[in-house]
Amino acid sequence: MIPAYCTNVHPAEDLAGVVAQLDRYAVPVRERLGVDELALGLWLAEPVARGLADDPAARRGLAGELRARGLTVSTLNAFPYGGFHDEVVKHAVYLPTWTDPRRLAYTMECATVLADLLPDSADHGSISTLPLAWREPWTGEDDARAQAALGELTGFLRAEASRHGRPIKLAMEPEPGCVLDTVADAVGWLADRVDHDHVGLCLDTCHLAVSFADPVEAVKSIHATGLSVVKVQASAALEVAEPGSAEGRDAIAAFAEPRYLHQVRENTPDGVLAADDLPEALTSLPAGHPWRVHFHVPLHAQPSAPLTSTTDVLLAAMGAVRATADATPHVEVETYTWTVLPGSDAVDLAEGIAAELRWAADHLGEGNPG
Incomplete structure (x- = not known):
């Protein structure tokens, strides 16, 4: 089954x-894949979400535009x-935080919109969100x-x-450098604070890889507390061994x-060392052990040596999700x-996205496309 692709790659506000x-x-992309329907993980900037949430006719119109295009x-x-x-963009992507009423309002707007976009076949919807805030203050x-x-x-x-008649679930997405930096942080913070029927995790497998956590154990830890993996963002980080x-x-x-x-982590025998961005890492980390870099790279195309990508973490995490969910x-x-x-500059974006989705369909097995 072909998963969804996230439209935050497109600059439309x-x-x-x-x-x-x-x-x-x-x-x-849908035409190149030769399918009648293509699932999207839609990104709506706040002014778009607010306008749609305030206008039922506009929501119906967008739903019709999607259907007409096989989306x-x-x-x-x-x-x-x-x-x-x-x-x-840098740190601005973490604003507003979950302490700011604008974040709550935006998420409610998104839920209102999504409820009217869900296809008849969907038994629920999901919304991924930031892991509270950047870690400081x-x-x-x-x-x-x-x-x-x-x-x-x-x-x-x-x-x-x-x-x-169908729930919308929130998926909190751990990210390096944030208040909820790792899956362990997210599980520890969420477990006793939220309603598990409505709030769970978004497992971004690039972020998971950068943390150097064991992907199988990370997934098991989520389910051990009664939380769920509401959404998986299938992604891969950059890795350099030397x-x-x-x-x-x-x-x-x-x-x-x-x-x-582009947060960087170095996996040393004494623990994982951190830098908040790649230029900082190049001047501050000892560089004696492997690095993983928060840079989402195409799933289907391994970077040129000596770099590799962490698709192995994605595959292991997806296997664990299928086994435990x-x-x-x-x-x-x-x-x-x-x-x-x-x-x-030389990339054909539609062909690149289609190639990624072909790879994902071939390697990730059965799953809900979104």
């Missing part, structure tokens, strides 16, 4: 732009609030505010489920770019970095 990107990319939506990516294709008071916001959201989601060599350093340095934050999570391929890859 008004409704007309969203529809234009469907025509420019999503429809050609379906069961999951939204509500991590970026807006400005995701600005010249410099963060206080006990912030913890309490975030928990209260999630409690308010849960009440809203319950009401929406009663109204529509970052201290001239060849390794030059190869990884080619991926340092100004738009997005009572319900099948939504699966979304999320390579938002196509336009900042070295040599990206």
Whole structure:
């Protein structure tokens, strides 16, 4: 089964732009795959989500535009609030945080929209979100505010489920450098604070790989607390075995770019060392042991040696999810970095996305496409 692909790769921040990107990319991807329907993990910037949430006719219109193009939506990516294709994004992607009422309002807007976009075949929808905030500043008071916001959201989601007959579930997405940096952090924070029927995890397998956690044990730990993997973002990180060599350093340095934050972890015998961005890592980490870099690279195309990607972590995590999950999570391929890859000017984006989805269909087995 072909999973969804995440449309946050496309720089559209008004409704007309969203529809234009469907025509420019999503429809050609579907046609190249030779399928009647293609699932999307839709990203709607906050002004778009707000406009749709306020206008039932506009929601019906978007649902019709999707159907007319053979596109379906069961999951939204509500991590970026807006400005995701600005010249410099970096830490701004973590704003507003879950202590800010705007984050709660945006997530509610997304839930309202998604409820009217779900295809008849979907038994639920999902929304992925940021792991509370960047790690600092963060206080006990912030913890309490975030928990209260999630409690308010849960009440809203319950009401929406009663109204529509199908639940929308929130998927918290751990990311290196954030308050919920790892799966272990997310499980520890969420387990006793949220309603497990409405809030679970988004397992981004690039982020999981960067943490150097064991993917199978990480998945088991989620289910051991009664939480669930609501959504999987099928993604791969960059890895360099010898970052201290001239060849390794030059190869990884080619991926340092100004738009997005590319957190780096070095796996040493004494523990995992951290740098918040690739340029910082190149000057501050000892580079005596393997690095993994938060740079989502295409699943189907291994980078040139001496670099590799962490598709092995993705495959192991998906195997563990299939083995432990009572319900099948939504699966979304999320390579938002196509336009900042070295040599990206020569990329046919529709063909690249189609190639990734072919790889995912061949390697990830049965799953809910989104």
